[in-house]
Each structure stands twice: as structure tokens, then as C-alpha cells.
Amino acid sequence: MLKRKSKSEYVMKKERYEMRFCGSGGQGVITAAVIFAEAAGVFGDYYVCQTQSYGPQSRGGSSKAEVIISTKEIDYPKVVKMDCFLAMNQTALDAFFSNFETDGLLIVDSTFVEQVPTSGAISLPFTEIARELGKEIVANIVALGAIGYLSGKVSMENLEKAVIARVPEKFRELNIEALHAGIELAKNVNVDNLSHSPSLDDIYGHTD
Amino acid sequence: MVEHAAKVRHDFLRHDMNFPHVWCPGCGLGIVLGSLIRATSSLNIPQDDLVLASGIGCTGRMSAYVDFNTLHTTHGRALTFATGIKLAKPNLTVMTVMGDGDATAIGGNHFIHAARRNLNITAIIVNNMIYGMTGGQYSPTTPYGSKATTAPYGHVEQAFSIAELAVAAGASYVARGTVHHVPQLDGLIKGGIQKKGFSVIEIMSNCHTYYGRQNGLSDPVEYQKYFKKNAVSVKKAAEMSAAEMEGKFSIGVLADIEQPAYVEEYQHIRDNACKEMAEKGEKKGGDCAQERRDEM
Amino acid sequence: MQSSSEDQSQKYLLQGNEAIVEGALAAGCRFFAGYPITPSSEIAEIMSRKLPTLGGTFIQMEDEIASMGAIVGASLAGAKSLTATSGPGFSLMQENLGYASMTEVPLVVVNVMRGGPSTGLPTSPSQADVMQARWGTHGDHAIIVLAVSSVADSYEITIQAFNLAEKYRTPVILLSDEIVGHTREVISLPPDQPVPIFNRIKPSVPPEWYLPYEDNSRGVPPMADIGSGYRHHVTGLMHDAKGFPNFSPGVTGGFLKRQYRKLANGADEIQMTKQFMLDDAEVAIITYGCVSRSAIRAVRMAREQGIKAGFLQLVTLWPFPKKAVDAVCRRCRAVLVPEMNMGQMVREVRAVNQNATLEQLNRFDGGFITPAILFRKLMSL
Numbered sequence: 001m002l003k004r005k006s007k008s009e010y011v012m013k014k015e016r017y018e019m020r021f022c023g024s025g026g027q028g029v030i031t032a033a034v035i036f037a038e039a040a041g042v043f044g045d046y047y048v049c050q051t052q053s054y055g056p057q058s059r060g061g062s063s064k065a066e067v068i069i070s071t072k073e074i075d076y077p078k079v080v081k082m083d084c085f086l087a088m089n090q091t092a093l094d095a096f097f098s099n100f101e102t103d104g105l106l107i108v109d110s111t112f113v114e115q116v117p118t119s120g121a122i123s124l125p126f127t128e129i130a131r132e133l134g135k136e137i138v139a140n141i142v143a144l145g146a147i148g149y150l151s152g153k154v155s156m157e158n159l160e161k162a163v164i165a166r167v168p169e170k171f172r173e174l175n176i177e178a179l180h181a182g183i184e185l186a187k188n189v190n191v192d193n194l195s196h197s198p199s200l201d202d203i204y205g206h207t208d
Numbered sequence: 209m210v211e212h213a214a215k216v217r218h219d220f221l222r223h224d225m226n227f228p229h230v231w232c233p234g235c236g237l238g239i240v241l242g243s244l245i246r247a248t249s250s251l252n253i254p255q256d257d258l259v260l261a262s263g264i265g266c267t268g269r270m271s272a273y274v275d276f277n278t279l280h281t282t283h284g285r286a287l288t289f290a291t292g293i294k295l296a297k298p299n300l301t302v303m304t305v306m307g308d309g310d311a312t313a314i315g316g317n318h319f320i321h322a323a324r325r326n327l328n329i330t331a332i333i334v335n336n337m338i339y340g341m342t343g344g345q346y347s348p349t350t351p352y353g354s355k356a357t358t359a360p361y362g363h364v365e366q367a368f369s370i371a372e373l374a375v376a377a378g379a380s381y382v383a384r385g386t387v388h389h390v391p392q393l394d395g396l397i398k399g400g401i402q403k404k405g406f407s408v409i410e411i412m413s414n415c416h417t418y419y420g421r422q423n424g425l426s427d428p429v430e431y432q433k434y435f436k437k438n439a440v441s442v443k444k445a446a447e448m449s450a451a452e453m454e455g456k457f458s459i460g461v462l463a464d465i466e467q468p469a470y471v472e473e474y475q476h477i478r479d480n481a482c483k484e485m486a487e488k489g490e491k492k493g494g495d496c497a498q499e500r501r502d503e504m
Numbered sequence: 505m506q507s508s509s510e511d512q513s514q515k516y517l518l519q520g521n522e523a524i525v526e527g528a529l530a531a532g533c534r535f536f537a538g539y540p541i542t543p544s545s546e547i548a549e550i551m552s553r554k555l556p557t558l559g560g561t562f563i564q565m566e567d568e569i570a571s572m573g574a575i576v577g578a579s580l581a582g583a584k585s586l587t588a589t590s591g592p593g594f595s596l597m598q599e600n601l602g603y604a605s606m607t608e609v610p611l612v613v614v615n616v617m618r619g620g621p622s623t624g625l626p627t628s629p630s631q632a633d634v635m636q637a638r639w640g641t642h643g644d645h646a647i648i649v650l651a652v653s654s655v656a657d658s659y660e661i662t663i664q665a666f667n668l669a670e671k672y673r674t675p676v677i678l679l680s681d682e683i684v685g686h687t688r689e690v691i692s693l694p695p696d697q698p699v700p701i702f703n704r705i706k707p708s709v710p711p712e713w714y715l716p717y718e719d720n721s722r723g724v725p726p727m728a729d730i731g732s733g734y735r736h737h738v739t740g741l742m743h744d745a746k747g748f749p750n751f752s753p754g755v756t757g758g759f760l761k762r763q764y765r766k767l768a769n770g771a772d773e774i775q776m777t778k779q780f781m782l783d784d785a786e787v788a789i790i791t792y793g794c795v796s797r798s799a800i801r802a803v804r805m806a807r808e809q810g811i812k813a814g815f816l817q818l819v820t821l822w823p824f825p826k827k828a829v830d831a832v833c834r835r836c837r838a839v840l841v842p843e844m845n846m847g848q849m850v851r852e853v854r855a856v857n858q859n860a861t862l863e864q865l866n867r868f869d870g871g872f873i874t875p876a877i878l879f880r881k882l883m884s885l
Contacts, residue, residue, distance in 0.1 A: 051686065256735060292578035
């Protein structure tokens with residue numbers, strides 16, 4: 001097995017942390033990114049920058065959101081090298097996987113992703129869990145709980161505050177339940193035990 | 209009576225360097241201007257509260273002559289400027305004066321939408337069936353078969369009936385008059401201004417210089433006779449067949465309905481918005497743009 | 505209702521478009537007329553929700569031509585007014601924008617730029633409307649054009665846009681773009697140091713003495729609201745001090761000269777720029793809008809490699825900030841002008857200093873100019 005930096009150590013020392021959330025339109029990845037950014041920047045003390053891109057359709061098609069979290073003022077607002085990548089389905093994973101940092105976190109929804117590009121991927125059944133909770137639509141919040149826990153960039157308390165601030169009151173309970181289901185899911189993952197996604201350098205001895 | 213007319217002219221026309229006006233001798237626009245100031249003066253509205261916005265063309269020049277708050281805007285857009293003024297200061301009495309090309313060709317979209325919104329504005333449309341200022345080109349109201357400088361072989365398009373168009377678009381008050389039936393015209397304009405909501409007064413007027421000369425009506429007096437002969441009261445027209453109405457048009461009030469007008473409706477929006485904000489405990493206006501929405 | 509200083513400042517995660525609304529409302533904007541178009545639509549949507557709670561008015565017009573006419577009318581009646589659009593809609597606004605210029609009506613037009621021409625690239629970013637903003641309406645005219653690069657800018661510069669419009673009796677164009685408009689960043693509102701608000705100067709003479717277009721030392725005549733007792737005529741025709749049509753050469757020439765002079769008088773305040781690591785810079789980037797973000801990063805990357813790089817951000821695009829640009833061109837051995845268009849502002853930079861070693865870098869495919877592209881170019885200068 002390749003030698004690698006501890007993921008948690010890597011997360012801690014990064015001044016600028018770059019995240020990408022993607023899925024199909026309607027899977028709520030933009031909402032998840034916005035809530036994450038609010039947890040880190042409004043309820044937490046980071047500088048944050050959240051951007052997104054999507055096609056003309058409101059439902060269906062791929063959508064992508066990015067969050068930059070930094071201890072310093074953010075210049076370039078978009079991802080250069082992804083430190084954390086959430087993919088809610090296979091198409092979006094394949095479309096937006098480029099510029100993934102080899103030491104980064106790759107988290108996928110195992111409900112819709114069958115093939116992962118690296119053995120270091122964390123596959124969690126976000127949509128299945130959401131279905132069990134009664135509404136598939138909260139899969140994004142389950143994922144948010146997991147990614148929040150694993151990234152180490154937000155406190156669970158701030159994440160919960162951010163969810164409450166964004167979600168309409170009548171769906172609050174369901175969303176909080178979903179968030180905690182995601183956090184519990186992530187607690188079973190040991191980030192430092194994951195295998196490392198190899199770079200070309202690791203394999204061929206030269207840099208990409 | 210003569211004294212009264214002199215006082216109206218003195219009070220409602222500007223004393224600056226605006227006269228003599230730009231219109232041809234015998235033009236119907238002078239008669240429309242007279243009707244407009246008689247109608248407004250009879251309503252005892254302070255001149256500071258009167259607004260007249262016009263577009264471009266011979267009719268567009270009318271705004272410069274009256275001593276109100278006046279705007280001479282861009283071609284076809286008088287209603288858009290008037291919309292902004294009325295909504296920013298709803299206490300003002302806002303009127304527009306436009307020509308047929310101005311209101312129904314280049315400004316046709318603004319015209320039907322102002323009617324649909326039922327904005328509290330009085331739109332006076334002077335219909336001389338031609339573009340006068342640019343030299344006699346055909347307009348949306350040029351009758352089929354007429355000649356124009358851009359229809360030298362005869363016009364093949366059908367004409368709009370402006371008043372009927374306004375009725376269909378939802379105006380609260382719609383009337384048609386002519387520059388021959390002047391006392392009636394005074395009353396129609398007055399009725400339009402008094403009406404809450406969008407009102408339209410279409411005025412059949414003569415451009416003997418351009419329409420007339422190309423279509424056998426080059427004498428303004430003959431033109432007046434043409435109006436006299438072909439205008440039929442709305443009541444009488446209702447009893448006539450389509451064949452009998454051929455070449456004629458109705459005059460009088462075509463529509464006068466009570467319906468919610470925009471200014472009052474928008475005040476409801478303000479009240480409801482404030483109420484909703486208070487119920488949610490949110491701060492009014494600025495500093496809280498929290499959007500709750502998914503993929504936008 | 506302006507936020508008073510007692511108001512507790514609070515953090516919000518806002519999009520650039522949302523921050524423009526907050527800035528406009530803080531500046532006193534109470535009238536908005538617009539027509540939906542991505543990527544600007546959020547501005548209209550939020551205005552429709554907020555303005556009525558402030559006693560203001562929102563209206564969605566039948567098109568952008570009407571929107572522009574309505575905000576000119578509302579501003580003439582005394583309401584600070586805004587519209588927001590993107591390239592295609594901005595083209596439709598040009599005629600009435602010329603009317604606003606001719607009649608000296610303060611208002612702000614936001615153009616959240618996207619790729620063009622025509623329907624073009626909805627909704628990929630672009631900076632290709634900088635020349636349309638300057639020369640879009642027909643005829644000679646003076647105009648102020650500002651460009652924003654962040655959410656913080658979108659708030660502050662929108663307030664400045666209203667202030668300049670009111671102070672100089674002129675339409676102001678605020679250029680944003682798809683990236684800035686849709687990027688969310690944290691902003692504290694109301695800000696700790698509120699931006700002072702400027703309101704148009706009203707006449708101090710009785711109505712019978714009022715000349716709505718009379719020259720004075722500033723070249724900016726006082727402005728009376730419609731319905732305030734100062735009855736006067738407003739026309740898009742060339743006009744005299746009273747506002748009546750007048751085509752005599754003495755009047756028309758003087759009128760246009762005053763339009764240009766009033767902005768020249770205020771150049772120090774109007775021509776806003778921001779500097780980054782320019783003091784000892786040997787190579788510099790000059791740009792505006794979203795590309796500023798990449799430029800700052802590229803300068804940092806170059807500095808890490810020992811290259812003395814700096815950056816001049818043009819907040820005001822028009823009147824073109826010649827002095828600041830010239831100073832950079834004189835000081836640096838090479839200047840890079842990156843733009844997300846085929847090369848528009850670079851022409852102005854070249855005109856300001858023809859001796860400078862000037863490099864242009866253009867991207868016009870709907871993509872963002874990244875820091876890496878700029879860095880590579882900087883290293884090659």
C-alpha cells in the first residue's frame with residue numbers, strides 16, 4: 001500500500017479547502033453546498049465562496065456546486081484542486097472528477113454510483129437512508145451530515161444551525177433527522193485508513 | 209364664455225417661446241389640444257399635479273405647449289415613462305398623448321400591456337391614419353386600399369381599430385371621438401381622466417397634408433365633412449349591420465367598466481407584504497436576503 | 505427606511521445579485537422595473553419581495569425597453585430607480601438610456617454580463633459588454649460605468665453607483681457578470697462603516713426662476729421632482745436651459761460639452777481603482793470584474809516565484825481612469841490586460857500609453873480566465 005499523509009492531518013493544515021458537490025438537478029446539491037458554506041462562513045468564522053453551474057433545466061441534467069473555505073480572504077472563487085468531492089450519481093461523478101486532489105476526500109452516494117475511480121472512495125448509501133426516513137428528497141442533507149463530519153471543516157452544531165436557517169419550518173424535523181443519520185453514517189468511516197488515490201507520479205515516477 | 213376661453217388658454221398653455229406651434233394650418237391636433245385643456249381645466253386639478261407625456265411625431269410635440277409637468281419621450285414609449293411616474297407618485301394625474309403609429313406600431317406592446325394592467329393613466333391617441341412628421345408613410349391604422357408614400361400602389365394591410373383593441377386588452381374606459389365633434393370630445397377626455405384605471409380616448413383627426421393629399425381629402429374642411437359623414441354614434445352603430453358600417457366608425461363611449469386598478473392593487477401588495485413580514489418576524493426590506501430555494 | 509447605526513450587524517451568505525439588491529436598498533432605491541433574464545433575474549425576484557415592504561414599487565414590464573422607460577419616469581418623479589438585465593436586454597435599453605443621458609436623469613442599470621452576441625451563451629460569464637456600456641446608445645454622450653468583482657463590491661459599488669448617479673445627474677451602468685452575480689460570499693450587514701448616501705440636489709429658487717438645465721460651476725443643475733411644483737418640460741430633443749427644444753449651435757454644443765465637463769470635474773471621485781502589490785511591481789495586470797479574482801491569485805503565485813508582480817483593478821471603466829492606468833504603464837516593464845472578451849479595454853490601455861509593453865490575454869468561450877493561465881503569462885513577460 002502506498003505511503004500517504006493522514007487525511008485528517010491534511011485537512012487541518014490546509015489554509016484553503018476546496019469542495020465540489022455534484023449530482024443531477026433536483027438532488028439538492030446546490031442547497032447542500034449553500035448550507036455547508038453558511039455553516040462554515042456565517043455560523044463559523046471561515047471566509048467562504050460558493051459557486052454553481054447548471055443547465056437550463058430545473059430538474060434533471062447535471063448540476064455542480066463548489067465551496068471554497070479559507071482562513072484568509074478568498075481570491076479565486078472556484079476550485080483549482082478539489083480537496084473534497086461529493087458525487088450523488090455516476091454521471092456527475094464521471095463528469096466532474098477532473099482536478100481531484102490525490103489526498104482529497106471522495107464521497108459518493110452508493111445508491112447511484114457503481115463504479116468509483118479510486119479505491120480510496122467513501123461509498124455511503126445516502127439516498128437509501130433518505131428513503132428509509134420517508135423522503136428521498138433529503139438525501140442531500142444525509143450527504144451533508146456525512147461530508148460535514150468527514151471534512152472536519154464545520155462543527156456539527158453549526159451545521160445543524162445552518163440547516164435550520166435554510167429549511168422551511170414544516171420540514172425542519174425531517175431534515176435534522178437526515179443530517180444526524182448522515183453524521184452517524186460517517187462516524188463508521190476511518191478516514192486515515194482509506195487507501196490513497198494514486199497520482200501518476202505514484203505509479204509511473206513522473207508528475208502529471 | 210369668450211373670456212373664460214381666454215383664461216383657460218392663458219392658464220393652461222405655456223407662455224414661453226413655444227408658439228406658433230409646429231403643426232400645419234388646419235391640422236386636427238390644434239383642436240385636440242383645445243379639447244385637452246378645456247377638459248383638464250374643468251376638473252380643477254392643480255396644474256402641478258398634472259402630467260402629460262408624449263411620444264414622437266406630430267402628436268408628440270403637444271406636450272411642450274401645455275403648462276403641466278410635461279415629457280416628450282422616445283418613439284412609442286410614452287406609456288412606459290408614464291408608468292414610472294404614476295407608480296412613483298400615485299397622487300399625480302398622469303396622461304399620455306400619442307399618435308397612431310406611436311401608440312400602436314412601435315409602442316403597440318406597451319399599449320396593450322398598460323391596458324391589461326389597468327394602470328391609472330389616461331391615454332389619448334390621435335389617429336390620423338398616417339405617419340405625418342416623417343412624410344406620409346402608412347401606419348397600422350391606414351385603411352386597406354389607401355395610398356401612402358410607402359404604399360404607392362395601394363395599401364394591402366388591414367387597419368387596427370384602436371378603440372376596439374383597447375377594449376379587448378382590458379382598459380376600463382374606452383371612447384372614440386373626432387376633431388369634428390368637439391363638445392363631445394371635451395366630455396370624452398374628461399370622462400377618461402376621471403376614470404380610475406386605464407382609459408383610452410381614440411381621436412380621429414385629419415392629416416390633410418399627407419393622408420389627405422394622397423387620398424382625395426387634401427382640404428381640411430372637406431376632411432371635417434368626411435368625419436361628420438362617417439361617424440356613427442356607438443348606440444346607432446350597435447343597430448347597424450357590418451355592411452352598413454362599411455367605411456364608417458362609431459363614436460362615443462365603447463367601454464366604461466369598474467374593475468380593480470393597478471395603483472390600488474399594488475397598495476394591497478404593500479400591505480400584504482408588510483403583514484407577512486410581521487407575521488414571520490422578519491425585518492422589513494434590506495439586510496436579509498435569505499433565499500430558500502433549490503436549484504435556481 | 506435606512507438601516508440605522510444601532511442595527512446589529514449580522515453575517516449573511518449572499519450571492520452577488522442579492523448583494524446588489526441590498527446595496528440598492530441601502531442607497532435608497534425605491535423603484536425597480538425589469539424584465540426576466542438570466543443571469544440577472546434574482547435581482548428582480550428579490551426586489552419584488554422587498555420593495556413593497558418599504559413602501560417602494562416593483563413592476564415587471566413587458567420588455568426591457570419599457571423597463572428603462574419606467575425607471576426614467578420614476579426617477580423624474582423623485583424615486584431612486586434601478587433596473588437589472590443581461591446583454592440582450594441591455595441592447596434593448598439603449599435608446600431610453602440615451603434619453604436618460606440627454607435629460608440627465610439619475611438611475612442605475614445593472615448588466616450581469618453573459619456571452620453574446622444575440623442569445624449567445626446563457627448563462628456563461630463574459631465581459632464583452634464594456635464597449636456597449638460606453639457606446640451602446642447612439643450619439644455622443646457621457647456616462648459612468650462601474651464593474652464589480654465580489655459580493656462585497658456588489659454591495660458597496662451599487663451604493664456608489666446610486667451616489668454618483670444622484671450627484672452628477674447621470675445614468676450609471678453597473679457591470680457584473682455571471683460569476684460574480686451567482687457567487688455566494690459572506691457579508692456583514694449593515695456594514696460596520698456604512699457608506700454615506702448622497703441625494704440629488706433640489707432647486708433652492710422659487711419655481712418661476714427654476715431652469716432645469718442651467719449650467720453652474722459643477723455643470724450639474726439642481727433637479728426638481730415632477731409634481732413638486734416646479735413644472736417644466738423634459739425632452740429627448742436637444743434643449744435649452746429651460747428644457748425647450750433648441751437646435752441653435754451655441755446651445756447644442758454647450759449642452760454636450762457640459763455633459764462631458766460635469767464628469768471631468770468629478771474625475772477624482774468617479775474614477776475608482778484598487779491596487780494590489782503595485783508599489784514595487786515590475787510587471788502588472790490591469791483588469792476588472794471577475795477576472796480581478798484570478799489576477800490577485802496569479803500575482804500571489806508570481807510573487808512566490810520571486811517575480812515582482814502587481815495588479816490594478818479598474819472599478820470605474822468609464823470615464824476610463826487614464827491617470828491610474830498610465831502610472832502603472834510607466835512604472836512597469838510589462839503590462840498584461842486579461843479580459844473575457846476579444847480585447848475591448850486593452851484598446852483604451854494602449855491609447856493611454858503607447859510606449860508600454862502591452863500583452864493582452866483573452867478568453868471568450870464562456871470559460872473563466874483561471875489564475876494558472878494568468879500566472880503562466882506573467883512568468884513569460
